[in-house]
Amino acid sequence: xIEAKNLYKRFGPVQAVNGVSFVAQDGAVTGLLGPNGAGxxxxxxxxxxxxxxxxxxxxxxxxxxxxxxxxxRRTLGVLPDARGLYKRLSARENIEYYAxxxxxxxxxxxxxxxxxxATLGMQEFIDxxxxxxxxxxxxxxxxxxxxxxxxxxxxxDEPTNGLDVMATRSLRDFIKxxxxxxxxxxxxxxxxxxxxxxCDHIVIIAHGRVVAQGSADELRMQSQCDNLEDAxxxxxxxxxxxxxxxxxx
Amino acid sequence: xxxALIVFLKELRESLRDKRSxxxxxxxxxxxxxxxxxxxxxxxxxxxxxxxxxxxxxVVIGAEHAPNLIAALEQTGLERKPAIDNPEVAVRSQQVDxxxxxxxxxxxxxxxxxxxxxxxxxxxxxxEVNSQLQRLRxxxxxxxQLQGSLRIVARGLSPELTRPIQIAERxxxxxxxxxxxxxxMLPYFLxxxxxxxxxxxxxxxxxxxxxxxxxxxxxxxxxSRSDILLGKLGAISVFSLCSVMLSLGAFTVAGLWLTHGPxxxxxxxxxxxxxxxxxxxxxxxxxxxxxxVLVTAFARSFREAQTWLGLLQLVPVIPLMLxxxxxxxxxxxMYWVPLLGQEMAALQLxxxxxxxxxxxxxxxxxxxxxxxxxxxxxxxxxxxxxxxIAA
Numbered sequence: 001x002i003e004a005k006n007l008y009k010r011f012g013p014v015q016a017v018n019g020v021s022f023v024a025q026d027g028a029v030t031g032l033l034g035p036n037g038a039g040x041x042x043x044x045x046x047x048x049x050x051x052x053x054x055x056x057x058x059x060x061x062x063x064x065x066x067x068x069x070x071x072x073r074r075t076l077g078v079l080p081d082a083r084g085l086y087k088r089l090s091a092r093e094n095i096e097y098y099a100x101x102x103x104x105x106x107x108x109x110x111x112x113x114x115x116x117x118a119t120l121g122m123q124e125f126i127d128x129x130x131x132x133x134x135x136x137x138x139x140x141x142x143x144x145x146x147x148x149x150x151x152x153x154x155x156x157d158e159p160t161n162g163l164d165v166m167a168t169r170s171l172r173d174f175i176k177x178x179x180x181x182x183x184x185x186x187x188x189x190x191x192x193x194x195x196x197x198x199c200d201h202i203v204i205i206a207h208g209r210v211v212a213q214g215s216a217d218e219l220r221m222q223s224q225c226d227n228l229e230d231a232x233x234x235x236x237x238x239x240x241x242x243x244x245x246x247x248x249x
Numbered sequence: 250x251x252x253a254l255i256v257f258l259k260e261l262r263e264s265l266r267d268k269r270s271x272x273x274x275x276x277x278x279x280x281x282x283x284x285x286x287x288x289x290x291x292x293x294x295x296x297x298x299x300x301x302x303x304x305x306x307x308v309v310i311g312a313e314h315a316p317n318l319i320a321a322l323e324q325t326g327l328e329r330k331p332a333i334d335n336p337e338v339a340v341r342s343q344q345v346d347x348x349x350x351x352x353x354x355x356x357x358x359x360x361x362x363x364x365x366x367x368x369x370x371x372x373x374x375x376x377e378v379n380s381q382l383q384r385l386r387x388x389x390x391x392x393x394q395l396q397g398s399l400r401i402v403a404r405g406l407s408p409e410l411t412r413p414i415q416i417a418e419r420x421x422x423x424x425x426x427x428x429x430x431x432x433x434m435l436p437y438f439l440x441x442x443x444x445x446x447x448x449x450x451x452x453x454x455x456x457x458x459x460x461x462x463x464x465x466x467x468x469x470x471x472x473s474r475s476d477i478l479l480g481k482l483g484a485i486s487v488f489s490l491c492s493v494m495l496s497l498g499a500f501t502v503a504g505l506w507l508t509h510g511p512x513x514x515x516x517x518x519x520x521x522x523x524x525x526x527x528x529x530x531x532x533x534x535x536x537x538x539x540x541x542v543l544v545t546a547f548a549r550s551f552r553e554a555q556t557w558l559g560l561l562q563l564v565p566v567i568p569l570m571l572x573x574x575x576x577x578x579x580x581x582x583m584y585w586v587p588l589l590g591q592e593m594a595a596l597q598l599x600x601x602x603x604x605x606x607x608x609x610x611x612x613x614x615x616x617x618x619x620x621x622x623x624x625x626x627x628x629x630x631x632x633x634x635x636x637x638i639a640a
Contacts, residue, residue: 050634084461084462085463086259089259089263089266097259098466101256101472103471145466
């Protein structure tokens with residue numbers, strides 16, 4: 001379970017995150033929805049302890065993340081915005097590197113790699129060097145290495161970015177599987193349909209603030225719109241006319 | 250397994266697969282210096298030696314006026330070329346290097362027991378002619394002195410009369426010290442090798458990692474940034490040290506050939522040189538690695554990092570130039586300056602002078618202190634939030 005409590009982050013003159021609070025439950029998919037530059041990536045970076053919030057608290061599985069970032073990271077599997085691989089290593093070696101850093105034994109590592117490469121459909125390229133991989137192969141490798149230690153909490157920053165329809169579909173199925181296995185999945189996106197199709201709980205962010213949150217139905221009710229896209233636009237217009245600060249993505 | 254060790258092994262493994270950086274670090278870098286030295290020494294010294302033994306071709310005008318003199322000169326290596334018209338023009342237009350002109354009244358003056366004049370025509374702006382000119386001059390002086398002594402003896406006097414002062418030259422430089430002049434650039438080559446050996450990896454593992462967007466995911470692992478930094482530094486130092494060791498080995502082989510071969514160069518460039526210098530180079534390689542990582546931490550891209558590290562390569566020239574220009578003598582304080590200490594030690598060892606325990610420990614201590622200091626700074630830079638975020 002990941003809890004964001006009243007997070008603030010400023011870069012120079014830009015207030016990128018301006019009081020964000022939400023809870024991502026276990027066994028559920030939580031979507032962070034917002035336009036480009038709304039503060040999604042900055043929020044996520046604070047959650048996975050790469051950055052420290054200026055103010056506010058992050059609680060992961062009931063423990064304060066700031067007091068022991070290493071322990072927090074052990075329970076997190078993160079696909080960040082940056083997902084570069086080592087091109088002179090094979091996909092397997094890339095994953096093994098992270099497994100070693102997570103402190104996994106060789107046996108468990110190979111077991112997990114076999115498992116993940118089966119679910120993600122990586123068998124065909126797992127032992128190839130990653131130079132020249134397609135975008136889909138790269139994302140799959142990055143996800144596999146992020147989840148090699150079977151973390152309870154999973155954070156995915158715009159995971160479907162740059163993927164084709166087939167790859168997006170299989171990733172969606174993978175996320176559903178994770179949810180069914182009881183993981184806490186938090187992912188960000190700016191694509192409405194994706195969020196509507198997958199998420200149990202949606203957090204809409206604009207200009208560093210949470211403008212609305214709830215299930216898809218609740219958001220439709222709240223905005224008195226029939227479809228979610230209209231609801232999204234209505235909610236953004238409604239709330240963001242107050243503040244006019246630009247945010248960082 | 251310790252996280253630093255994991256990072257270290259991964260960096261080594263990845264670099265060993267990169268043919269281009271491997272070629273740079275382990276072949277071109279360490280072997281270029283020794284190769285250049287062999288070539289330079291061979292051509293420079295070889296030419297000198299050849300010249301000294303080769304007949305000296307000189308255009309002689311008016312040889313018929315002094316047949317005895319010419320015969321004596323020919324005995325000592327002069328090769329007489331036929332006379333030409335307009336020797337001044339020929340020398341000026343560089344068609345001819347040296348002309349010896351003997352005036353028509355030479356024989357007359359000679360017989361009268363007066364000093365007879367001979368003329369030397371040359372162009373002093375042509376440096377390559379200088380050594381030939383020197384040779385011809387000394388041949389002529391030799392003849393002049395010999396004949397002068399004979400004349401004095403013929404008059405029943407001692408030839409010492411003409412030499413009220415006798416100069417006895419006793420050069421106190423060991424033969425090695427004279428040779429070391431040529432080798433004063435060798436320390437620079439060694440330092441350069443240390444810098445070049447790990448340079449590619451230093452860029453690749455820091456600015457390169459950030460540019461490829463693999464730094465952020467790496468830092469999300471439950472591992473402290475110090476461990477990641479240590480692993481990378483270790484790999485860079487190892488590359489740098491391998492480079493230096495190869496270079497020292499190559500210099501030793503080159504030295505074997507240069508000092509015992511046809512050149513017979515009086516320099517101490519043997520296994521002792523390599524063995525004594527290596528311990529001093531180990532902390533230097535570490536210092537180089539941590540400096541390179543610190544510098545590249547500020548670079549936003551691979552290219553920018555390359556530019557910065559290119560500038561860093563010029564640093565080892567500065568102490569060497571200061572020492573040479575200010576004609577500083579080797580003193581203990583120099584060993585307390587990292588980099589300068591290693592360079593001085595290299596120079597001393599080449600010269601055949603010993604490097605004592607005091608000097609060695611001063612250099613080791615100061616370099617290791619510098620490593621610790623720069624590491625502390627680098628660790629702080631690595632702890633910053635901005636580091637992970639790709640530009």
